[in-house]
Amino acid sequence: MPRAEVLSATPTLFRDDGALDGPANTALLNRLDGRVDGVFVAGTTGEFPALDRAERRELARLALTVFGPDRTIVHVGAASTREAVALTADALAAGATRLAVLTPYYLPVDAEAVRRHFAAVAEAAGDAAVYGYLFPERTGVTLTPAEFAATGLRGGKLSGAAAARFADFRAALPDARLWSGADTDLAAVARAGGAGIVSGLSAAFPDPFLDLAIAVEEGDAEAERAAQARADEVSDVLGGTVAGIKEALRQLGIGTGALRMPASAPAVDRIAAYARRS
Known part of the structure; x- marks a missing residue:
């Protein structure tokens, strides 16, 4: 079977004062280049x-500078259609x-x-590929596989409950490119005919995920x-959280670990121990 892709969902790195940290974000992208297949930005x-x-425009620019257009997916989602169209432009x-x-x-x-x-969004995007992103637990919006297929998009990222129904979505969209947001489900996704995973965890520790894709x-x-x-x-060490991913990167010398959105504190000592031996 074709090798499943590992696309890193990159965290946005901030300075201690909360401002966007351009050099840290660039350092993260450079660290991932050659170790994953691409990046998913501003998700x-x-x-x-x-x-x-x-800031979203700047993050897109930084990612495209390092990974280029073929290896970068820019997230343009927003609560309003007007904003999503503007972000698309x-x-x-x-x-x-x-x-x-x-x-x-x-x-x-x-x-x-x-x-x-x-x-x-698709109309505003013109010839660019547009993929849907389903995350029912975060959005409160659930689409069935048939409803998603009816949107006519080229594929999508499935997270949460949508990822748990990956095989159903694959059956409803046999020609679409589908990625799972469930980092550790790569093997099952590959065997179901999926394109791969969009993995936040791989932004901190990419090697296990790429090794898994190659082994499968x-x-x-x-x-x-x-x-x-x-x-x-x-997944266990980082707790599957943005805070855990950022703390791991901080332990690796990239970024401050700061978040803008409130989050539970990560297991700092455990993450530090893992980072030292990784």
Whole structure:
């Protein structure tokens, strides 16, 4: 089977005063270059609701400078269609050719409202590829596989409950590119015909996830078990959280660990111990 992709969902790194840290974000991107297949920028792991339009434009620019348009997916999702369309224009101006758009959120919407939202972004995107992003637990919006297929998008990222139904979405969209946001499910995603994973955890420790993708591709069961165990350990140590990912990067000398959005404190000592031996 084709090798599943590992796309890192990059956290947005801030200075201690809360301002965007350009050098730290660039250092993170440079560290990931050659160790993952691409990056997913300004998504959930990137704390996108806490970013302004100029900051999202700058993050897209930094990612495209390091990874180029073929290896960068810029998230342009927003609560309003107007803002999502404006973010789409910004991403295109920065050189993006691959975009992701979260369903609208906060106000309740039906499948037809989501379809119109996605259609407006797709129209603004022109020839750029547009992928939907489903995360029911965060948005309050649930689409069935059939409803998602009816949007006509080229594929999507499935997180939370949507990721748990990956096989159902694959069946409903046999020709689409689908990624799972469940970092440690890479093997199952690959065997279900998915494109790969969009993984926040890989932004801190990419090697176990790429090793797992290679082992699955090569059919090496022993290597797969070993890489899966390492990926599972990363998930356990970091707690699967943005705070854990940022703390790991801080321990590795990248960024301050600061978040803009309130979050539970990570297990600093445990993360530090893991970072020292990684």
